[in-house]
Amino acid sequence: MNQGHLDDLAAFAAVAREQNFTRAAAKLGVSQSALSQTIRTLESRLGLRLLTRTTRSVAPTEVGERLLRSVGPRIDEIQAELAGLSDLRDRPAGAIRISADEHAASMVLWPALERFLPNYPEIKAEIVVDNGLIDIVAERFDAGVRTGNIIAKDMIAVPIGPDIRMVVVGSPSYLATTPAPKIPQDLTSHRCINLRLPTHGGIYAWEFEKGGRELRVRVDGQLVLNSISLMVNAALAGFGLAYLAEDQVQPYLQSGRLVQVLGDWCPPYSGHHLYYPSRRQPSAAFALLVETLRYRGPRSTHLRN
Numbered sequence: 001m002n003q004g005h006l007d008d009l010a011a012f013a014a015v016a017r018e019q020n021f022t023r024a025a026a027k028l029g030v031s032q033s034a035l036s037q038t039i040r041t042l043e044s045r046l047g048l049r050l051l052t053r054t055t056r057s058v059a060p061t062e063v064g065e066r067l068l069r070s071v072g073p074r075i076d077e078i079q080a081e082l083a084g085l086s087d088l089r090d091r092p093a094g095a096i097r098i099s100a101d102e103h104a105a106s107m108v109l110w111p112a113l114e115r116f117l118p119n120y121p122e123i124k125a126e127i128v129v130d131n132g133l134i135d136i137v138a139e140r141f142d143a144g145v146r147t148g149n150i151i152a153k154d155m156i157a158v159p160i161g162p163d164i165r166m167v168v169v170g171s172p173s174y175l176a177t178t179p180a181p182k183i184p185q186d187l188t189s190h191r192c193i194n195l196r197l198p199t200h201g202g203i204y205a206w207e208f209e210k211g212g213r214e215l216r217v218r219v220d221g222q223l224v225l226n227s228i229s230l231m232v233n234a235a236l237a238g239f240g241l242a243y244l245a246e247d248q249v250q251p252y253l254q255s256g257r258l259v260q261v262l263g264d265w266c267p268p269y270s271g272h273h274l275y276y277p278s279r280r281q282p283s284a285a286f287a288l289l290v291e292t293l294r295y296r297g298p299r300s301t302h303l304r305n
Contacts, residue, residue, distance in 0.1 A: 008042040009067075010075050011035055012050060016060040016068045092285035093122035100145035101131045102228045103245050104272045108161040109145060109293075116292050123285045131226065132198035136276070142286060143276040147269070155275040160293040163268040166207070169249050169258040170241040180261045181241075184208045184217045191240030192219035196226045206243045208265040215265075219243075271295070 014024040015035065025032040043050050050064035060068055100109055105127055113125055128141070136144040147164060168181075174191070181187050187206070195204040203224065205216040221240045225231050232249060235242040236257055252258040274293055276282075282290065 006075075006078070008038055008045075009071050010079070011038045012042055012064075013068060013072045013075050015039060015051060015058060016064055017072070019058050021058060091122060092120050092283075092288045094283050094285045095124040095126065096143075096286055096289060097126045097128070097141045098143050098145060098274075099128050099130050099134055099136055099139065099141045102129050103164075103248065104145040104161070105129045106229075107245070107247055108272050112160075112293050116289065120285070120288070123289070125289075130198065131195075143274050145272050145274055147272055154278060156278050157273040157275045158290055158293070159271065159295045160274050161272040161295050162297055164271045165246040165266055165268040166243055167246045167249065167253075167260050167266055168206070168241055168243055168262045169235055169253065169260050171236055171238045171257065172259055173238040174235075174240060175259055175261070180259075182262075184215050184262060184265055187217050187219050187241065190219070190221075192221040193231050193234045193240050193242040194219060194221060194224040195228070195231060195243070196224050198226065204243075208262070209267055210265045 011024070011028060011030075014028055015021060018024040018027065021032050021035055025035045028035065030038075039051060048063050049061050050067060052059050052061055098109065109127055113127075117123065117125060133146070134141075134144070136142075145160065168187075170180075178190060181190060184206070192206075196202070197204050203218065205218050208215045208217065219241075223234055223239055225234065228244065228248065231242045231244060232252075234240070235244070235249075236252065241261070246253075249258055253260060274290060
């Protein structure tokens with residue numbers, strides 16, 4: 001039986017149950033004349049009269065009753081199964097790969113995914129933590145997360161977090177042995193905890209700004225690390241000053257385990273953005289995740305170079 005025959009039987013079942021062409025046509029979303037023609041075509045093909053029509057009513061014949069009892073439940077089952085398949089089509093599903101730096105992964109992505117994923121069990125997420133500037137297209141990622149000032153112009157960028165403020169912190173025990181720096185240049189006489197960037201293997205230069213004046217200071221110390229969480233631990237242990245995102249060390253600042261210095265040289269700048277190629281056709285799962293991550297709070301227009 002082809003699809004047309006199945007549609008004809010569904011039309012017959014609707015008329016036989018409603019016993020009215022007008023109501024059945026409205027239920028099927030077709031015109032009354034088209035429905036009447038469908039029934040006549042079915043009866044002609046079968047060589048049997050299925051409905052008795054009068055000016056006041058429509059009722060199935062004996063043959064029509066038998067056909068309705070036989071095919072009616074099957075049509076209901078088929079329609080229910082088709083509706084279920086449609087639900088699966090519309091339900092967000094699939095795998096999403098995102099590259100993010102350590103700060104974004106722990107402070108922005110994970111809190112959002114922890115709330116998001118339990119509601120969508122068909123969506124799988126892979127988060128690859130990488131502090132370098134990788135090519136997300138070449139590495140086959142669906143998206144990346146970086147701060148707004150380092151995203152290529154040909155990418156679509158969606159803000160997913162508030163502004164970021166970097167701070168210089170040290171433990172009270174360390175600052176008890178060395179006077180706190182007053183200006184960024186004073187850092188050259190301090191033990192500092194360096195961050196090695198995976199891109200080109202370089203050491204990150206600490207960035208400062210005050211009154212429109214920008215400075216980059218290369219610091220020195222006993223430790224070079226490539227993990228932000230290790231840098232936090234090292235600062236807590238008194239190994240020197242560290243340059244870290246304020247939200248990562250806020251609990252330690254509040255408890256007094258870390259102390260901030262050079263606060264007037266550390267303005268906020270544009271925070272994390274999810275970015276992906278402008279030519280990408282997002283899946284339902286990816287589009288839903290983007291809207292879940294989208295940050296709708298106030299943001300600074302300040303971009304750090």
